[in-house]
Amino acid sequence: MPAISPLTPIRASDHTAGTHGTALTARNLSVFFGQHQVLKRVSLDIAARAVTAIIGPSGCGKSTFLRALNRMHELTPEARMEGDIRLFGEDIYARHVEPVVVRRRVGMVFQKSNPFPTMSIAENVTVGLRLNGLRDKTTLTERTEQSLRMAALWDEVKDRLHAPAISLSGGQQQRLCIARALAVQPEVLLMDEPASALDPLATSHIEELILELKRNFSIVIVTHNMQQAARISDFTAFFYLGELVEFGPTNKVFMNPEKRQTEDYVTGRFG
Amino acid sequence: MTVSNHHWRRFKNGFMQTLTCACAMLVVTPLVLVFYHLLHEGFTSLNWAFFTQLPKAVGETGGGMANAIAGTFILLGQAALVGVPVGVLGGVFLSEYGSSRLNWAIRFAADTLNGVPSITWGIVVYALVVVPMHGPSALAGGIVLGMMMIPLVMRTTEEVLQLVPTGYREAALALGIAKWKMIVRIVVRTALKGIVTGALLALARVAGETAPLLFTAFGNLGWAHSLKEPIAAMPLLIFNYAISPYDDWHRQAWAGAFVLLMLVLAINVGVRFLTRDRYRRNS
Numbered sequence: 137m138p139a140i141s142p143l144t145p146i147r148a149s150d151h152t153a154g155t156h157g158t159a160l161t162a163r164n165l166s167v168f169f170g171q172h173q174v175l176k177r178v179s180l181d182i183a184a185r186a187v188t189a190i191i192g193p194s195g196c197g198k199s200t201f202l203r204a205l206n207r208m209h210e211l212t213p214e215a216r217m218e219g220d221i222r223l224f225g226e227d228i229y230a231r232h233v234e235p236v237v238v239r240r241r242v243g244m245v246f247q248k249s250n251p252f253p254t255m256s257i258a259e260n261v262t263v264g265l266r267l268n269g270l271r272d273k274t275t276l277t278e279r280t281e282q283s284l285r286m287a288a289l290w291d292e293v294k295d296r297l298h299a300p301a302i303s304l305s306g307g308q309q310q311r312l313c314i315a316r317a318l319a320v321q322p323e324v325l326l327m328d329e330p331a332s333a334l335d336p337l338a339t340s341h342i343e344e345l346i347l348e349l350k351r352n353f354s355i356v357i358v359t360h361n362m363q364q365a366a367r368i369s370d371f372t373a374f375f376y377l378g379e380l381v382e383f384g385p386t387n388k389v390f391m392n393p394e395k396r397q398t399e400d401y402v403t404g405r406f407g
Numbered sequence: 408m409t410v411s412n413h414h415w416r417r418f419k420n421g422f423m424q425t426l427t428c429a430c431a432m433l434v435v436t437p438l439v440l441v442f443y444h445l446l447h448e449g450f451t452s453l454n455w456a457f458f459t460q461l462p463k464a465v466g467e468t469g470g471g472m473a474n475a476i477a478g479t480f481i482l483l484g485q486a487a488l489v490g491v492p493v494g495v496l497g498g499v500f501l502s503e504y505g506s507s508r509l510n511w512a513i514r515f516a517a518d519t520l521n522g523v524p525s526i527t528w529g530i531v532v533y534a535l536v537v538v539p540m541h542g543p544s545a546l547a548g549g550i551v552l553g554m555m556m557i558p559l560v561m562r563t564t565e566e567v568l569q570l571v572p573t574g575y576r577e578a579a580l581a582l583g584i585a586k587w588k589m590i591v592r593i594v595v596r597t598a599l600k601g602i603v604t605g606a607l608l609a610l611a612r613v614a615g616e617t618a619p620l621l622f623t624a625f626g627n628l629g630w631a632h633s634l635k636e637p638i639a640a641m642p643l644l645i646f647n648y649a650i651s652p653y654d655d656w657h658r659q660a661w662a663g664a665f666v667l668l669m670l671v672l673a674i675n676v677g678v679r680f681l682t683r684d685r686y687r688r689n690s
Contacts, residue, residue, distance in 0.1 A: 208581060240583030250574035254596050264582035267592055313578070320582055 158224075159184040159324050159354035160205055160242075165219035167200050167209060174200045176378040177219070182324070184224075187346060187355045189369035189386065191362065193401070196375040198358045202326050205356065206242035207235040223324070240268070243322035247329040249309035251301035251316070258297040260312055264320040279319050286352075287315035288345050307338025314345065318353075325349065327357040331364065343368050362402055366390050374398045442668070449665025452658035457666075462628050462644070468655050472663050474630050475639040478545070479614065479667075481631075482624060482640055485549020486556055486613055491606045493553075494560025495595075498602075501561065502568035503590050514565075517558035528555050529619035537623055545631050545638035548624025552616060556609040563605025567598040604678045611674040615667055617642035641667045 160182035167175040175197045182188050182205075190198045203209040204217055207228065221228050228238045251260045261280045262270075270276065280297065284290040289311040293304070301312055310330060317325060327346070331339040346355060346368050359365050365372055365386065372389040374382045374397070382389055382398040393399045456471045463470030497517075501510050532551035537543050571594050579589035595602065620626075625637035626644065641663050648660035 206581065208577065211577065211580065236583050236585055238583075239581055244577075244581035246574060246577065246581075248574055250572070250578045252575060252578070252593055252597070254599075263579075263592075264584060267579075267582075267584045267588050316578075316582065 156184040156186070158182065160356075161220075161222045161225075162201075162205070163220040163222075165201070165204060165221060166217065167197070167204055168216045168218075169212060170214045174378055175204070178375075178380045180373055180380060180383055182354060182356055183371060184354045185350055185352065186370040187350050187357060187368050188371040188373065189365035190356065190358045190373050190375060191360075191365050191401070192375035192381075194360075197378040198375050199328055201375065202244075202328055202356060202358050205324070205326055206239045206244055208239070208244060210235060240264075240320050241322055242324040242326060243317035243320065244326045245310070245314050245317050245328070245330045247332055249306060249313050249333070251304070251309050251312050253300070253302045255301055256298045257293050257301050257304070257312060260301045261315050261319050263316060268320070283315040283319040284312075286318050286349065287311045288341065288348070289315055305338075307334050307341055310334060310338070310342060311345065314342075314349075318349075322353070324354045324356065327355065329358055329360060332360060339364070362390075362404070374401060376401070445661065445665045445668055448658075448661035449663075449668075452662040453665065457659070457662050461630070462659075465653065470659070472639075472641065472644055472659065472666075474627065475641045475644040475663065476666065478624070478627070478631065478639040479641045479670075481545060481634075481638060482548045482552055482620070483610055483614055485546070485634075486552035487606070487610060489550055489553025490556025490560055490609060490613075494557045494606070494609070495564050495602060497557065497561040498564025498568060499590060499595065501565040503586075503594065514562070517561050520558040521562070524618075525555065525616050526618040526621070529621055529623055532619070533622050540635065543623055543625035543637045545624060545634040545636060548620050548638060548640065549634070551619045551623045552613040555613050555616065555619065556606075559609040559612060560606050563608070564598075564602050567601030567605065568594055570601070571597045600681050604681055607674050607678050607681075611671045611678075614671055614674070615642055617646050 158181045162178055162180045162182075165175055165178045165180075166173060178197075178201060180201075190201060192198050200209055205221060209215045209217070217229070223238070223241060227233070228242075251257075252263060255263060258280050259266075261283050262276045265276060265279060281290060281294075284293060289308060292308060293299075293312075296303075301309065304312060310333075314325075314330070331342045334342065343364065346357065349355060350370075357365075357369065369386045371384065372386040373380055374389065374393075374395075376397055382393055382395050384394075389398060390402050393402065399405075454471075456469055458471060458476065459473050460469070460471035461474055462472065497513075501513060505513070528551050532547055532554065536547040536550055540547065575593055575597060576589060579593045580586065584593075620640050620643050624640050624643065626647065627637045627639040631638035645660045645663040645667070648656040648663070651657070
């Protein structure tokens with residue numbers, strides 16, 4: 137992997153970033169697990185068709201923030217949230233809104249690749265569609281190819297779509313999970329350290345893929361890797377102890393941060 | 408450190424090793440003895456008539472256990488119909504729903520039920536089914552075996568569902584799949600072999616039960632023509648023959664015990680086959 141200084145982020149579209157409006161708006165978002173407050177009044181705009189990186193030391197609330205964006209944190213018993221999250225202006229916590237519907241619009245990719253072991257590659261891609269009632273074979277076939285192409289996996293698996301998903305390599309499995317998330321055509325894609333369990337080559341595949349995907353999707357990525365954040369994101373949010381310390385264009389956060397804490401963290405002095 | 412100390416430690420080590428080995432052997436010995444004895448006594452008493460003929464009256468030689476063999480299968484079929492759905496769904500609840508306090512109580516109850524003497528189950532079903540139906544029946548026998556299966560199946564189902572990584576559940580939910588669909592199509596599907604294994608082992612466990620059938624299925628020297636009639640079962644007939652004074656019946660009992668053991672063994676081997684297949688698939 138080429139050595140890239142975190143201070144010189146390589147990005148294709150600095151000037152175009154954030155020109156497509158706002159996908160998600162979080163206002164005064166607090167999340168509690170029982171008595172413990174994990175997120176403290178976080179307000180943040182996620183730009184549409186751009187990559188927003190969430191960075192910060194372990195336990196700072198990054199993943200909780202990510203999971204609140206598609207209501208996945210509700211799976212944790214005793215989780216409670218305050219505040220307001222809007223997806224293209226719609227309150228995703230409104231009384232009549234089903235979490236299931238929110239999650240179809242805001243997809244998620246996890247740290248550990250988790251293709252379903254009982255299903256083939258193709259079945260994994262279409263599982264979200266099939267279990268939501270789509271039966272039409274032609275559409276399913278089309279969507280399989282389309283999603284696998286978007287996830288840059290098509291050429292590697294097109295001849296063995298019916299092989300077990302777990303026969304793929306780690307990096308391929310993670311791209312399969314991305315294809316699976318894309319197949320339900322979400323508007324936003326949340327990625328929780330999607331490359332942290334992968335080798336450098338597979339990581340660079342995923343990073344290229346993310347840069348490709350931001351043309352059509354709004355992406356929020358949690359990462360522990362400063363260089364990765366610098367390479368792929370347009371905006372960066374730095375979380376510390378449940379608070380949003382700094383948020384801005386990645387260039388600025390890495391090269392000219394406003395807060396001392398941010399500078400210490402991105403230059404590796406703590407965290 | 409002295410030399411004698413060294414010898415003493417070596418002696419202790421050898422002694423403990425021998426002791427544990429002896430205890431382990433002691434566990435296997437009954438199985439070997441039972442198996443040898445059944446093979447010796449049972450297999451030699453087996454013949455074609457055993458599988459095709461009804462029991463003969465006292466004093467007549469020959470005859471078989473055809474009705475009891477069929478009866479055991481009918482009882483096990485009913486038991487599976489009662490025990491597997493209830494046990495599996497209960498296990499799904501324990502693993503996927505419920506609160507930790509409620510689940511603790513259910514688990515405790517299930518584990519207690521697993522230790523309840525089997526004759527007690529017979530009494531319960533006698534009161535619940537036999538008395539209202541004015542007599543013992545195949546139905547009552549199937550229900551009692553099924554009820555005994557429920558806590559067994561429930562606990563094994565819960566255990567294998569818990570082995571399914573949380574990541575699969577989260578991945579499915581993040582795709583906007585409804586929870587019950589996620590459970591049925593992803594979690595249960597992933598753990599299906601384990602669930603089937605648990606159900607088969609529970610079936611093998613109740614296949615040889617005698618006590619709960621004494622006043623539910625009751626036994627029948629001929630064929631049962633409906634589930635409302637008493638029905639013969641191998642363990643019951645073995646019991647009746649074994650305590651009789653007739654040599655011919657003793658031989659029949661040996662043969663019956665041998666066939667029953669083979670049935671249980673077949674189920675266990677089937678389970679081995681299933682689990683072996685699972686490991687091969689994963690590697």
